[in-house]
Amino acid sequence: MDVRPILSSLLRHKTTALLLVLEIALTCAIVCNAVFMISQRLQRMQMTGGIAETELVEVQSASIGALPDAKARTAADLEALRRIPGVKAVTLATQLPFTNSSWNTGIMLDPTQKESTLNATTYFGENLVGVLGAQLVAGRDFNADEYTDLGDAQKDPSKASKVVIVTSALAERLWPGQNPLGKTIWMGKDSPQQVVGVVKALIRPSLSNGDNTAQWTLVIPMRASLDNASDYVLRTTPEQRDAVIKAAAATLHKIDPHRVILDKKSMSQLREEFFHNDRAMAGLLVGVIAVLLVVTAFGIVGLASFWVAQRHRQIGVRRALGATRRNILHYFQTENFLLASIGIAIGMAFAYGINLLLMRYYELPRLPALYFPVGALSLWLLGQLAVLGPALRAAAVPPVEATRAA
Amino acid sequence: MFGYYLDLALHSLKRNRVLTALMVMTLALGIGASMTTLTVLHVLSGDPLPGRSGQLYYPQLDPRDMDGYHPGDEPMAQVTWVDGMNLLHAARADRQALMTGGAVPIQPADSAIDPFYEDARYTTADFFPMFQVPFLYGHPWSGADDEAHARVVVLSRGMNDKLFGGKDSTGQTLRMNDAAFRVVGVLDSWRPSPHFYDVNMGNYSDSEGVFVPLSASRDVRLSRNGSIDCWGKGGGDDDHIETSPCVWLQYWVQLDTPAKASAYKEYLTHYVQEQKALGRFQRPPNVRLRGLTEWLDYNKVVPSDVRLQMWLALGFLLVCLVNTMGLMLTKFLRRRGELGVRRALGASRRAVFAQLLVESGIVGVVGGAIGLLLALLGLWIVRRQPSDYAELAHLDASMLLITLVLAVCASLAAGLLPSWRACQIAPALQLKSN
Numbered sequence: 001m002d003v004r005p006i007l008s009s010l011l012r013h014k015t016t017a018l019l020l021v022l023e024i025a026l027t028c029a030i031v032c033n034a035v036f037m038i039s040q041r042l043q044r045m046q047m048t049g050g051i052a053e054t055e056l057v058e059v060q061s062a063s064i065g066a067l068p069d070a071k072a073r074t075a076a077d078l079e080a081l082r083r084i085p086g087v088k089a090v091t092l093a094t095q096l097p098f099t100n101s102s103w104n105t106g107i108m109l110d111p112t113q114k115e116s117t118l119n120a121t122t123y124f125g126e127n128l129v130g131v132l133g134a135q136l137v138a139g140r141d142f143n144a145d146e147y148t149d150l151g152d153a154q155k156d157p158s159k160a161s162k163v164v165i166v167t168s169a170l171a172e173r174l175w176p177g178q179n180p181l182g183k184t185i186w187m188g189k190d191s192p193q194q195v196v197g198v199v200k201a202l203i204r205p206s207l208s209n210g211d212n213t214a215q216w217t218l219v220i221p222m223r224a225s226l227d228n229a230s231d232y233v234l235r236t237t238p239e240q241r242d243a244v245i246k247a248a249a250a251t252l253h254k255i256d257p258h259r260v261i262l263d264k265k266s267m268s269q270l271r272e273e274f275f276h277n278d279r280a281m282a283g284l285l286v287g288v289i290a291v292l293l294v295v296t297a298f299g300i301v302g303l304a305s306f307w308v309a310q311r312h313r314q315i316g317v318r319r320a321l322g323a324t325r326r327n328i329l330h331y332f333q334t335e336n337f338l339l340a341s342i343g344i345a346i347g348m349a350f351a352y353g354i355n356l357l358l359m360r361y362y363e364l365p366r367l368p369a370l371y372f373p374v375g376a377l378s379l380w381l382l383g384q385l386a387v388l389g390p391a392l393r394a395a396a397v398p399p400v401e402a403t404r405a406a
Numbered sequence: 407m408f409g410y411y412l413d414l415a416l417h418s419l420k421r422n423r424v425l426t427a428l429m430v431m432t433l434a435l436g437i438g439a440s441m442t443t444l445t446v447l448h449v450l451s452g453d454p455l456p457g458r459s460g461q462l463y464y465p466q467l468d469p470r471d472m473d474g475y476h477p478g479d480e481p482m483a484q485v486t487w488v489d490g491m492n493l494l495h496a497a498r499a500d501r502q503a504l505m506t507g508g509a510v511p512i513q514p515a516d517s518a519i520d521p522f523y524e525d526a527r528y529t530t531a532d533f534f535p536m537f538q539v540p541f542l543y544g545h546p547w548s549g550a551d552d553e554a555h556a557r558v559v560v561l562s563r564g565m566n567d568k569l570f571g572g573k574d575s576t577g578q579t580l581r582m583n584d585a586a587f588r589v590v591g592v593l594d595s596w597r598p599s600p601h602f603y604d605v606n607m608g609n610y611s612d613s614e615g616v617f618v619p620l621s622a623s624r625d626v627r628l629s630r631n632g633s634i635d636c637w638g639k640g641g642g643d644d645d646h647i648e649t650s651p652c653v654w655l656q657y658w659v660q661l662d663t664p665a666k667a668s669a670y671k672e673y674l675t676h677y678v679q680e681q682k683a684l685g686r687f688q689r690p691p692n693v694r695l696r697g698l699t700e701w702l703d704y705n706k707v708v709p710s711d712v713r714l715q716m717w718l719a720l721g722f723l724l725v726c727l728v729n730t731m732g733l734m735l736t737k738f739l740r741r742r743g744e745l746g747v748r749r750a751l752g753a754s755r756r757a758v759f760a761q762l763l764v765e766s767g768i769v770g771v772v773g774g775a776i777g778l779l780l781a782l783l784g785l786w787i788v789r790r791q792p793s794d795y796a797e798l799a800h801l802d803a804s805m806l807l808i809t810l811v812l813a814v815c816a817s818l819a820a821g822l823l824p825s826w827r828a829c830q831i832a833p834a835l836q837l838k839s840n
Contacts, residue, residue, distance in 0.1 A: 015827055016739070019732035026725045034718070064511040064521055065584035066627070115474035154643045188639070260511055260523050273792070280791055281711055288439070288722055295432050299729040302425060306736035362710055 006335045013307070020303055021343040024379060027296045028347025032375040033354050034285045036367050041282040045275040047214060049097050050167070050201025052133025054238045056267035058096055059248045060230050063259045070227040071149065073256070080255055081232060084247045086240035093125035094150070094229040095205045098267070098274035102205040105218070108186040109174065120170060120216040121204040124150050126223045129165060129199060131235050134219075137168055139181045139197035142221040150222040150229070157191060161221045165197040169215035193220075230262065241266045297386040304332060304390035315394055316401025325395040332391035333384060340383035344376045351375065408764070415765035418741070425737060426769070429730045433773030433820065436726030437813050438780025443712070443719040445781065445805045446788055449798045450610065450708045454598035458538050459698040461500075461660050463667060465493065465674055466694040469651070469687055470637045481692050482635060484653040488686075494530060498673050499659035500666065501536040504620060505529035506655050507607045507632045512616070513581040514569055524565065524615040525607070528623035534560070536660045537603070542566075544576035544591030547619055555621040559587040565615035566592040585626040587618065599798055600707045602698055604656050606633040609707040610795035630654065671695040723816070730820040734766055738828035745831050755829050762825035770817015778809055
């Protein structure tokens with residue numbers, strides 16, 4: 001189809017055409033970046049926890065007043081919790097994934113280092129790897145004789161543990177390409193710890209140090225007790241979670257009515273709350289994209305309808321001179337395709353610019369190249385769909401219109 | 407003349423109901439979205455203590471050893487017990503307070519209420535006058551109470567309602583962590599936002615329910631919450647926290663004039679030199695004395711998602727404006743004939759322009775009004791989110807004014823170009839072609 005008549009007619013409506021092009025360009029730029037941001041958020045929400053999430057529940061309890069017999073009380077609590085029907089395993093932990101509250105330590109690869117190599121989180125708790133269901137990929141879990149008491153170690157550093165389990169991500173960061181088993185890390189100048197096991201993953205409780213450090217995790221063989229920890233974590237089956245939460249809270253209250261249950265939730269609930277902001281932002285972006293596309297589509301319908309109405313007589317003349325309905329339809333479709341193409345071309349440049357700003361101020365990654373053709377395709381499609389109605393109405397104009405006054 | 411234009415405009419708007427509705431709704435959506443996000447941003451970046459924030463400063467020192475020292479590093483974000491106490495007792499500022507956050511188990515006398523944990527602030531006497539905290543009953547504790555390790559407590563209004571049914575509870579006893587405290591005061595409603603004095607405890611969280619002297623809180627081992635940062639052989643265990651090389655306290659000072667502020671900064675440098683001479687400090691003097699607003703900016707308390715949402719909404723508004731502009735232009739140009747006749751009958755270009763501007767103005771005003779309703783709806787949705795700033799999202803008078811200005815500007819911007827373009831019509835040409 002010859003585009004020259006279309007171009008010359010567009011040039012007579014420069015301002016209107018320009019506004020439409022601008023609208024398509026802005027929509028294209030915003031939609032490309034918004035879709036990209038949605039994908040980033042969804043990806044973040046899927047972040048690996050490394051634990052048997054659907055089988056875990058937590059009950060957080062806090063005692064009132066001094067606890068001279070904390071160890072004995074902890075043992076009694078654990079014994080009672082273990083006897084709840086449906087409970088497969090239980091332990092007391094100093095911290096749990098997705099809770100935003102964490103213990104962290106600097107790690108050195110050499111005790112003479114002036115500065116830590118990096119900062120990792122530390123999980124304490126008896127049989128924690130087994131209870132959480134973290135997957136060992138090399139080495140072994142701790143032996144029973146390797147456990148010491150966290151409370152004792154805090155008072156007397158010589159009682160600190162000598163072995164440690166790391167995540168594969170942390171091992172790869174500390175010793176790229178090497179076997180981490182048997183390597184030593186220092187958490188202080190006089191506390192060397194030997195790596196005896198590697199778990200596939202175990203997420204940090206808090207991501208405030210950045211998502212790229214999410215898997216920098218150590219598990220340390222120290223038993224927690226009620227004077228230094230409050231999170232009871234229980235492993236059960238997905239179906240029994242609610243019942244176990246209730247029973248565990250009741251059991252703890254029964255043993256010691258003089259304590260406060262601060263929190264009781266399933267691990268899935270904790271994850272959901274942890275990523276709530278990402279979910280809300282993704283939802284908001286979906287809403288904005290939808291409304292934006294609708295607004296732009298209506299804009300196209302409005303302008304096209306106006307042009308069709310304005311050219312009623314010319315269309316009649318063309319039909320009288322032998323143009324088919326199909327010719328008329330194609331004319332408006334081509335016109336829209338031209339405008340959309342210019343809009344998309346400018347929109348791509350805008351999209352790239354916005355992405356650069358987002359990279360600079362919001363630490364977003366670069367927009368993958370795939371978004372450009374996909375974005376272009378969807379806006380072309382949107383334009384064609386929007387113009388179809390007015391174009392069909394134009395095609396329906398009978399040749400006799402040529403003989404009538406406008 | 408205005409009445410006549412109004413009449414013409416209404417007539418024309420009624421003739422194309424669908425198009426009019428489309429223009430109004432597009433504009434309303436754009437304005438509604440922008441107003442919602444701007445209001446949230448406005449609320450979150452507000453001044454927590456209007457009238458006083460200009461005199462509040464947050465001193466920072468660097469007490470770490472030389473390990474990991476890089477010139478130009480920021481000093482630490484909190485202070486140690488020793489430094490906090492030294493600065494507090496030197497009392498070189500107009501007012502000063504040392505503090506940390508925590509959670510205390512409260513054991514109500516009324517056995518119908520189970521024991522529960524409540525957020526607490528452990529601080530010193532000047533906290534209340536320095537932050538202009540309003541009192542409903544009683545009064546703050548005194549500096550002498552701090553020194554005497556007095557077991558006294560100040561309750562928030564909400565806590566007093568919960569524990570004592572809202573009655574004047576001064577003089578009553580409250581058991582916390584198995585220790586008895588005497589209530590000396592009850593606050594009136596007070597929620598500075600952002601929660602500026604401790605940014606580790608949730609930037610927009612509610613203020614605490616109980617306030618206890620720092621000295622007494624250590625005596626009965628009330629549990630501490632918030633950030634703790636140790637170096638060297640510091641372990642951060644609670645029993646030795648006063649002597650450990652760990653920072654865990656916030657120290658605020660009130661300095662009434664800029665001259666006093668610069669004098670105080672000099673004093674801090676002297677203090678560091680003195681501590682170096684004593685062998686406690688090793689690093690070269692590196693002190694900061696940020697004002698309250700500067701401290702909030704430095705800590706980036708406004709969530710970046712909120713800023714992102716604002717930019718997104720403004721981008722959306724721009725598309726809505728362009729869209730409305732395009733529709734309005736087509737509509738005006740479609741009425742070339744009518745406008746040509748008016749011009750030919752003697753209406754000046756200016757008169758036609760005014761007439762069209764009235765028409766677009768109506769679209770703008772109605773769009774703005776609906777946009778305002780949408781913004782209220784949007785804020786209602788924000789309030790139902792589980793974020794800690796949710797309940798702050800309300801439209802205040804200044805934001806209402808900004809909404810109206812934005813709506814008028816937006817509609818004028820949308821109407822100006824189409825009106826100007828349409829009044830350029832040459833009358834004779836239009837008459838001929840018809």
